[in-house]
Amino acid sequence: MISPATDDVLFEQHGHVAVITLNRPAKLNAVTSEMSDALVELAQQCNQDDDIRVVVLTGAGERAFSAGSDIRELDKYATPWAFRNREDYCDSLKVLRKPVIAAVNGYALGGGLETALICDIRIASSNASFAAAEVKLGWIGGGGMSALLARSIGPSNTSLMLMTGDPIDAERALTWGLVSEVVEPAALLPRALELATTIAARAPIAVETAKANLSAAYNLPLDQAVRYERDIQTVCFATQDAAEGRAAFAERRPPTFTRA
Template identity: 65%
Template sequence: MSDTEHGRITALRQGRVLQITLDRPAKLNAVSRQMARQLEALVAEINTDDEVRCVVLTGAGERAFCAGTDIRQLDEFDDAWNFRNREDYCMSVRRISKPVIAAINGYALGGGLEMALSCDIRLAAATAQFGAPEIKLGWIGGGGMAQLLSRSAGTSNASLMLMSGDAIPAGKALAWGLVSEVMEPAELMGRSMALAETIASRAPIAAEMAKLNVEAAANMPAKQATQYELDLQAICFATSDAAEGRAAFKQKRAPIFRRK
């Protein structure tokens, strides 16, 4: 089948920022198995490309960020075990070692919500909606939904979304902590790219360590997370970029970071 039927993942480099687009607008950017494989391969390239310092993930068109997995392809799995071991596009997003911003331009449903929650920072258009509708079809999310949603919105709000399956608007998502900012749709990509460029201008190793640090804070006991933070700080302090940062501060100039 063609890309039009299966969709595709596109990548556009703008300086040190890589914009990834889920490109299947006619199907609300629902992720096909082919798209999941493309994303997995792209992530491997991103993680070994020192020139990419920040990633922006968005959906094509004006209606949707991502409506989750292409439900029509689920019948291709001949048993539950093969379904359990399918290509996991949410895990692919979590494997990106660089900071990732989700520019949520419309519906973020099911696996699309999980994908957004797998990003480090989430910005949303005022028209965006967020939902976990799997229960309406007889199952639950499996891409980290409960853990990620509970961490962001709290257990009561997560339970409300998971057990009702109903979507919430962008304003409520902001109040619950699912997203950091909400803005008019026309402003979303400009703001997302500007933020990505700001992050890309910082010391890249430190930015990657900050990402690991936040993840540790969310998943490790406090004592171990604090020790881990000290270890990450020591790693950063030993880099040439940290020496450059100190030298630039003393010389009152902008630092030039080289990821070394």
């Protein structure tokens, strides 16, 4: 069983699904350096554990997914260069090869929004709200805010959020494509677990390959992206899971995938 190094981050496992919860509801789940370290360690352990196929990330309580970094900690860095080179909680999720679903309950502000954006799929409760609020405090996001927002909602909507710092509600986030679904607060985690369980039932290597391929599709020129996709399709096709999928189809039965 994986155990975080702080009680401010919780870990549970439901079958092949891991649930990571930011657990500072009284502080809107603002992330401390200890929480950041715990997230880095959890991401590495989830990568190494073949029994974990999907990760769900959420915040404790209904008020907030995360308000981003704990502002009071930002003055602890000795120099701006030390701040620049910190091991950030947003970066921890980038190393996850497995799909990550953000279950956004309440505020997703600043680094909390960046954290949600790094996740592969975002589901929001009807009371969720999203803001790139750093500009109101005199700086901008540094965990990929501009690039990730622009990919999700386009340059004009991104400019509106980055330059005003004002929040948008869940329905606007859905209309803009920032989230895939909006559900009532009580249904948020059950829906995220339902979706995660569906994905976990698919061939794990194929799912991880799909995630890697999508990243390549964004970062490579079109002809290289198509060639890359063909190459990793061939890798998937050679797995035992792919053979199981073909056999199950021929035998008209559900496949049993073993990550092989």
